[in-house]
Amino acid sequence: MEPKISEKAWNPELEKNILKKWEEEKIYEFKPNEDNFTIDTPPPYPSGRPWHIGAAAHYSQIDMIARTARMAGKNVYFPIGIDRNGLPVELYTEKKHKIRMRETERGEFLNLCKDALDDLEAEMILIMKNLGISGDFTNYYRTDSEEYRSLTQSTFIDLWKKGEVYLANRPNNYDWVSGTTIADAEIIYDDLQTKLVYMKFKIKDTDKEIIIASTRPELLCACKTIIVNPEDERYSGFIGKKIIVPITNAEVELTTHHSAKQEFGSGAVMVCSYGDQNDVALFRELQLDEIVAIGLNGRMTDVAGEYAGLKPKQARTKIIEDLEKGGFVEKIEEITHRTPISERSKTPIEIIPMEEYYLKQKDKIEKMKEVGKEITFHPTMHKQILMNWLESINIDWPISRRRFYGTEIPIWYCKECSEPHVPEPGKYYRPWNEKCPITNCTKCNSSEFIGEERTFDTWMDSSVSPLFISKFGRDDEFFKKVYPATIRPQAKDIVRTWLYYTLLRCEELTGEKPWSEAWVMGYGLDEKGMKMSKSKGNAIDPLPVIEKQGADTFRFWSASEINHGYDFRCNEQKIDSTKKFLSKLWNVSRFLSSFPVINSGVPTDSDKWILSELDKLVKECKKGYEEYNFFIPAVAIREFTWNVFAAHYIEMVKARAYGIDFSDEERDGAIFTLHKTLSTILKLLAPITPFITEHLWKTLYSNESIHQQKQVDFENIEEQTEITKAISEFNSKVWNEKKSQNLSLKDSIKIDIPEILQPFKKDLKSMHNLLD
Structure with a gap:
């Protein structure tokens, strides 16, 4: 019998024709x-x-x-x-x-x-x-x-009218390369090499000094206080004393705070505006007056004195040199520092006070935790990413950005009194380029407006x-x-x-x-x-x-x-090796295409065995698909098709399917089972490999797309695990014995069939050409 599938191998070029057919037939139309x-x-x-x-x-x-x-x-x-x-x-x-x-x-x-x-x-x-x-x-x-x-x-x-949005001037994460504020969620951390500089700070009106270790000596000009841990006995006699900042000669007070870690550096910490988020929190808590040391251009401002105009890294190098010349350095250590970096530009961020729009989120955290609990995560472990993030939120979401290509913030400001006005929803507004749709200011009745130039954080778009x-x-x-x-x-x-x-x-x-x-x-x-x-x-x-x-x-x-x-891990060689399975599936399908599709048959014990293994496969695939974990069905289908169906069952029933020394009823049982098994494999595999399964399905089983079929369900057939193991071991034994005797697989050999496999005797004899 000539196989219905004439091509000897699956040709990926066929995928283009199948794509075209899907488009013509609109099989995915919703x-x-x-x-x-x-x-x-x-x-x-x-x-x-x-x-x-x-x-x-x-x-x-x-x-x-x-x-x-x-x-x-x-x-x-x-x-x-x-x-x-x-x-x-x-x-x-x-x-x-x-x-x-x-x-x-x-x-x-x-x-x-x-x-x-x-x-x-x-x-x-x-x-x-x-x-x-x-x-x-x-x-x-x-x-x-x-x-x-x-x-x-x-x-x-809508949120503006509900009072969920407000304007505030606060320290913000600033990406100076991009020239815009970024939210905490847009920051990643990287371990970068840097210098930890141990600097000598003189205690006023004494001949004593304290050592302060910092990775940001360029911010000495923005130092407003020195903190030590209240339990750190080394500094107990100096609390409340004035400390003279090196280079700037500014006087700041030594105070205690629980956030100072005794084990880091010298245990004494300078608090600057703003080296990190801890500085931000301390400035708020201690009500310190901020000094803006770094500008929007990413360079030191005039308050930095002779270091003004330098980038922070340049200023750091120069000020370390000057500290050493002035005798203010005790030692310098090379350390790896966990540094906040802009996810977009991949440069270290600075914290700069800026006026931005904020969307309230702090008061929604508990509600979000409850909503998060209601969502089923696949896999469940990744729900913790959300929960950890919710625990870390401590400021509202800054939603305004100083960029061009984004959705514009739809606000116009009165030219006279600066009152903000938002239009009615329903159309797309570009305030930087359009006249205000509101005729008069609601506060002072002026008719002149200035359009907002900022855009939204892109997550404002993506989140809807x-x-x-x-x-x-x-x-x-x-x-x-x-x-x-x-x-x-x-x-x-x-x-x-x-x-x-x-x-x-x-x-x-x-x-x-x-x-x-x-x-x-x-x-x-x-x-x-x-x-x-x-x-x-x-x-x-x-x-x-x-x-x-x-x-x-x-x-x-x-x-x-x-x-x-x-x-x-992505590896082109591994992708290439995957073709072997598709080739195996093609070869199996081509062989089976030699036999007519039979819709019913009386299965023998061999057929019942493979159908039990098939049912086990369906059950396993169903579990994987329900969890959207495609690794489970992919591995299971490959293992079953290659190492059970092709390696053992097809070889066992090949002669029976041809009707050689078997009755018509026995032949039809084999052909029915072969096609039932293959058609089930194709359906199970269809979500993963839609092209080859579509081609084989339409060639062998139906004019209708496989992707319009209902997935098979398991039938709860009793498992025959012991039989599977016994068949595999017996077949391997015969193949190895023939190999050891330099016999071909077609040559006859005398090997006793074990008791457990007696019901499969006729198929095994024809498979291996066993002698009585």
Whole structure:
């Protein structure tokens, strides 16, 4: 019999034809009903080369969530978006055109950003489609569209009217490279080499001195007090004394505070505005007058005297030299210091007093903890990231940014009295470029206004994604059907930003949690275990890999290599080796395509055995799919297909399927079981490798897409673990014996079949050509 599948190997080029067919047939088209499965898909950010291989693996698994839900009979809403706001595109545009944002006319700069995003976005969409992602590309959204920005502004206006937003001048994390305030959630920490300088501070009117160790001697000009631990007996006689600051000769008081650590440095700490967040807290608590030592340009201000105009690192080097010349240094140690760094520009942040808008969050922490507890996390361990973050919040969220490419804060100020005015929601406003829609000031009746130039923190946009995709405020019927969303898939590094801010904003605006489940993935690492990033140059471009190996190879690698929630290493050789399994599946399917599909048959003991193993596989896959942990079904399917079904069962029943020395009934039992097993494998594998399963399914079993089928359920067939072990051991014994006697696998041999395998005697005899 000629096989129905003529091609000898799976050709990834077929994926393009299948993609085209899916688009033509619109098999993933969404029409809302009363019970929908909504995915709050993360809109990826196109900046520089879009995506590395780890991100592509992440999105391929998000697609597995969608396909799993469809085959579970759910009506899946899988929107696709592109995140186009914020700093990365500004930096990319500056680098590409060799310009500076603040030296370029704002409208011109925004157009350049948009053009850059359009080019990068096109490649990102191409990667997503080539991966086989089954989302709604026809209606994909952009976070910089007027419609999206209008929603962000409308939600802000709503919160403004509720009194949830306020303006305040406070010490803020400042990224001087980007020229903007950043929130605590946008800070990462890195261990950097620095100098710990032990400086001599003279105690006034005495010949005594105390030693103070600091990594920030350039802030001596901003020192307002010295603290020691109240239990530190070394300084008990000097509390309340005046201390003379070296270089500046300013006089400050020595006082006690529990935050001073006796074991660090000398135990005495200078409190400056602002070396770190501890300084910020102490200035508030002790009501100290701040000195602004570092300006918005990232350089020392005039209060630094002769060090004015230097960058902090330059000033540090110079002041250490001067301290040494003046005899103020006892010693200098090289240490590794945990340093706060801007997640975006990767430069150490400074803390600078700035006037910014804040969204209240401190009074919502307990509520957010309760909401967080209601959400099912996959895996559960990553819920702790959220809870830890909630415990660490100690200030409200600064939401204003001093950048260009973002959603503008919709505020106009009266030119006469500076009273802020917000317009009515419903349209997109650009205050820096538009006339105020309000005719007269509500406070002084003036008709002249000045528009706000700042933009929102991009998380203000991203945090309303569940509202935008559900047409909040635009289509009430649609909103009621798809909101709250079912699941939020995302990476673990943005739990404290995107996930948290979404909880905060959506609960404030709707009174409901935005989704009931959160699916959190780990980092994609390089071969050495380092986190992949474009800036490090260790990121692998996924598009050439997908084009060379095929999406299914890539996707199966992603599922079988990544234990959900954990970091994973990316290796092109491992991706390439995944093809071996797809080749095995193809060869099995090609062999079975020689036999007609039989819808019923009387199974023999051999057939009942493999069906029990198949049922066990279905049960295991069901568990993995319910947890959205694709590692479980991927590994289980590969193990079963390769090492049980192909290696043992197919070899056992091959002669019977051909009808050689077996009755028609026995033959049909084998053929029925072979096809039942393969068709089940294809269905189980379909969410992970959608292309090859679609091709084989349509070739062998149906004109209808496999992705429109209901997933198989287990039948609770009694397990035959002992039989499986016995079959495996007996077959290995025969193969090894033939090898030791230099016999081919087709040669006859005399080996006794053990008692436990007597019911399988006829199949085993034909398989191994056993002699009586």
